[in-house]
Amino acid sequence: MTNPPGPANPGSRPSLRLIEQRSWKIKGELEPGPCNFCGSDRLIFYREENSFRIERCRDCGLIQVNPRPRSEELSGFYAQYFPENSAEEWLRVYRDQYQEDAELIERGCRGCGKKIFEVGAGYGFFLAEMTRRGWEAEGVDLSRPAVEYARERLGIEIQLGDFPATAVPEGKYDALAGSFVLEHIRDPAGMLKMMREMLNPGGILILRLPNHSLLKIYGWLGTAAELLPVGFLLRRIRAGTDPETVFNVLDPPAHLYGFTPGVLKEYLEKIGFVRVRVFNGRMHRRGTRINWLFDGLVYYMVEIIYLLSAGKVALAPALRVRAFKGG
Numbered sequence: 001m002t003n004p005p006g007p008a009n010p011g012s013r014p015s016l017r018l019i020e021q022r023s024w025k026i027k028g029e030l031e032p033g034p035c036n037f038c039g040s041d042r043l044i045f046y047r048e049e050n051s052f053r054i055e056r057c058r059d060c061g062l063i064q065v066n067p068r069p070r071s072e073e074l075s076g077f078y079a080q081y082f083p084e085n086s087a088e089e090w091l092r093v094y095r096d097q098y099q100e101d102a103e104l105i106e107r108g109c110r111g112c113g114k115k116i117f118e119v120g121a122g123y124g125f126f127l128a129e130m131t132r133r134g135w136e137a138e139g140v141d142l143s144r145p146a147v148e149y150a151r152e153r154l155g156i157e158i159q160l161g162d163f164p165a166t167a168v169p170e171g172k173y174d175a176l177a178g179s180f181v182l183e184h185i186r187d188p189a190g191m192l193k194m195m196r197e198m199l200n201p202g203g204i205l206i207l208r209l210p211n212h213s214l215l216k217i218y219g220w221l222g223t224a225a226e227l228l229p230v231g232f233l234l235r236r237i238r239a240g241t242d243p244e245t246v247f248n249v250l251d252p253p254a255h256l257y258g259f260t261p262g263v264l265k266e267y268l269e270k271i272g273f274v275r276v277r278v279f280n281g282r283m284h285r286r287g288t289r290i291n292w293l294f295d296g297l298v299y300y301m302v303e304i305i306y307l308l309s310a311g312k313v314a315l316a317p318a319l320r321v322r323a324f325k326g327g
């Protein structure tokens, strides 16, 4: 799958290929830059994937594609990220996560106001859930079909535009949410700082993102597979996937950054968030029932490790983050 999702066939079952969509051809020039989190230029080679150079910051540990695609090129891709008829499938896959996130916010935000803003709000399902719980909900997304779906079908107002370029009021919200956005965008540091600005003191931030701790291990497996005959077997297990990309850990240009719980927590605290907690995230519902059972098994195993380490080791493929804006 190397092309952006085009218009889906009318009448066909909406597929989740957009969720799996990972690579497309970059046309413009790439721009080099310092570390996005700490500004350091002490970036060292980490690995190469899809002809992109991936580097690791020696000062803060952030994994990042460098040089990076330009903002306009990324915005162009995400403007067509949501095909028009995939909304119901999207809801089926992510419904459990919307519930979990809503509960996390309501538990953390007792006694606060009820105004939420979501970055990358997509079709608006999560905001619709918050509205059902009595919250006033707003958001932003780059996809016109998604924004129109939210307005027409769910009655949720989502601004069409880029973030943080789209003007949003400061100090106005009690909760800010961003689900699987941070790893896709050019400037995650800018996004997190803007989210902090938009929060009232004591307001809650929640995020979901891939966990690079686990992906790193997966990458090592790929390297071992190159060297050992077992590589043949591993590639058979993942049959149907492009053999060149089967062991990619970031898959640029769709993912430009790799975060571990420690690196992210340190950065959030540096920019003024307090009581930062990183949890294991559940996998979203995809594939067959066997996949779902396997994912469930993995989740309970990593949860046991999480509990035994008193919340210090989160190894799930995806993370949930909760933090509060310091006073």
Ligand SMILES: [Zn+2]
Residues within 6 Å of the ligand: 035, 036, 037, 038, 039, 040, 057, 058, 059, 060, 061, 062
């Ligand atoms: Zn850094």
